Amino acid sequence: MKNYLNIFILIVSYFFILLFVYAGISKILDFENFQVQIGQSPLLSSYAGIVSYSVIISELFIAFLLIFSQYRIIGLYGSLGIMTSFTIYIYLILNYSEFIPCSCGGILEKLGWEEHLIFNVCCVVAAAVSIFILEHVRKHWIKTLVSVTIMIILNCALVMILFFSSEQMIKKGNSFVRRFPHHLIIKEKSLDLKVNSYYFAGVSEGKIILGNYTNPMIITEVDPSMNNYRKQMIKLDNYDHGFKFLKLYVQGSEFYLADGTVPIIYRGTIKSHYAETVSYKKFYFDQIAVIDSVKIAFRTFNPKTMVRSLGILNTASGKYELNPNIIQKQKDGIFDTDGYLIADNQTDQYYYNYFYRNVITSADADQLFSSQHTIDTTSIAKVQSKMMTNGKIKMNAPPVMVNKMGTAVNGFLFNQSNLMGKYENRNQWKTNSIIDIYNTNNKSYRGSFYIQNKGDDKLIQMFATYEYFYTLIGNEIIRYRYAQAFASDLRKGNAENLTLE
Incomplete structure (x- = not known):
């Protein structure tokens, strides 16, 4: 034994x-x-x-x-x-x-x-x-x-x-470790738009609305079935403002055309395709985000502080107010404060995400704001600039970009990161764009997913709604659906107890 x-x-x-x-x-x-x-x-x-x-x-x-x-x-x-x-x-x-x-x-x-x-x-x-x-x-x-x-x-x-x-x-307290739940988004349909000059303007009555950089007077409506699209010409109340770069924005049943170099903002309805001037030569801006039917957030250069600032325009009264405290200067106040401004598709929130550092700032129509960090560790913008003899500031060396672009819906911000995290596969970065999700309600990181390139064509832009996640890659608009559990929590606007499939 x-x-x-x-x-x-x-x-x-x-x-x-x-x-x-x-x-x-x-x-x-x-x-x-x-x-x-x-x-x-x-x-x-x-x-x-x-x-x-x-x-x-x-x-x-x-x-x-x-x-x-x-x-x-x-x-x-x-x-x-x-x-x-x-x-x-x-x-x-x-x-x-x-x-x-x-x-x-x-x-x-x-x-x-x-x-x-x-x-x-x-x-x-x-x-x-x-x-x-x-x-x-x-x-x-x-x-x-x-x-x-x-x-x-x-x-x-x-x-x-x-x-x-x-x-x-x-x-x-993430130290730049990403989490990739499987099938967080699933590709459903795509539609060939024939050209790659489109961008997302918003959503109205279930239809995705696209603008076109080469023809800013065209509204393109993508049918909810993703089988076809139609174009409509915009008519303006005044064509004599000398605009140079009009861009389209959609909020519900209304659309806006804006050019901050004039500066001019038009407003109209999707059904009529006719727009009237609501702001002309009040202030210069380089980005706007439509919060609701009355208020618009904008970014401008504040001559008092010599730093970029965010403000709110009330289109009903025509008055605007700057908040010099939302954007925080680190170095030169120009390049180190650069970032993207977007509106939340379902709330009165808007977000400013810095290009060169790990900070997301959330604000509302009353300019109350708070900040949270993205999961990378770049807290100080890696930009080098110098003052020229003519008073202009120029970069000395290429900066390290942290965040590229984003979209937001109901308190969730989808951010395209430009940095590879710890323990990630380098080959994935060569053929994909990476999207990180942040819950701005409880200031937490919620997960990441890849958007695959189509050959040499990479992600141009993205847009999130309650139901779907959309991308523009090359000539195509592509629709993805969310995992069921994530979609449910997305609609609630609270993912503290999120369970992903």
Whole structure:
């Protein structure tokens, strides 16, 4: 009987040696990909660096201990501990994770998460039984039971601590680790627009409204079925204002045409396609965001502070007010404050996201504002500029762009990032644009997804609504639908308890 027990211990030990050596070497040979997988884990994202190294070292060290009979009991305790950690990790993935990632590769590549859980439980049992058999010689039953129990509890507690702290760090204190839930958006339909000069102006009665850079007097309405589109010519009450760069904006049933170099703002209705002047030569601006039927946010240069400033125009009264505190100067006040201004499609909020630093500023029609950080770590704009003899400021070197463009709906901001995060695949960056989602209601990061390029054509612009996410790539407008759970929370405007498919 004793011989059979010894054979069982040897089989278990050699099995763990084979498992851990194979797993450890596989991770070393493909270490970058292993770190990427850990970085995308919904439980361990924030600790991908230390976990990736510690797992490999632990597996190889335990395998080394199991080789020698005098250290085998220590190796079996180590096997029990690490397999317990893997088991509780999978249990948390299946029951408490916001999304279920791809299964691991290597020797268990063909196993699903449930099968993997069963395999790990069997390994835990085998290690525990082997420990009891070895300790049977010493008759230390109570001591062995306590030791095995403590080992299991400690490893379960360790993984759970990593899980809860990682979740908090990812959402609130992220150090540039992205999370990619699977199928967050799913491509549904596309429509060939024939040319690539279109841009999103807004949405009206379920129709996506496009403007055209080469012909600013045309409104293009894309049918909700995404099968066709139609163009309508805009008529103005006055064509003598000498505009140079008119841009179209849509809010509900109304549209606006604006050119900040004149400066001029027209307003009309989608049905009539006729626009009247609502603001002329009141203030110069380079960006606007239509908040509602009365108020428009705009960006201008404030001669008093010598810095870009945001303001609100009341089209009903014709009055406007600047707030010099929303945009914050770091260096020159020109390049370091540059960014994009967008309106929320469903609220009276508008957002200013800096191009060269990790700050999103949310504001409302009353100019009450607050800020949150994007997940990258670029807190100081990496721009170099100098004052010329003519008084103008010019850049000395190309800046490091952090954020490129965005769209927002019901408190969620979709931001196209220009930086690669930790533990990400470089090949993905060559063929995709990356979009990060932020919940501005609770100031948290909610996840990321890729928008794939079409050959040499990259993402031109994006637009989010309650129902769909749209992109312009090359000559095409493409519609994506959200994962069901995310779509539900998007409509609520609160994703604190978001569960992604």
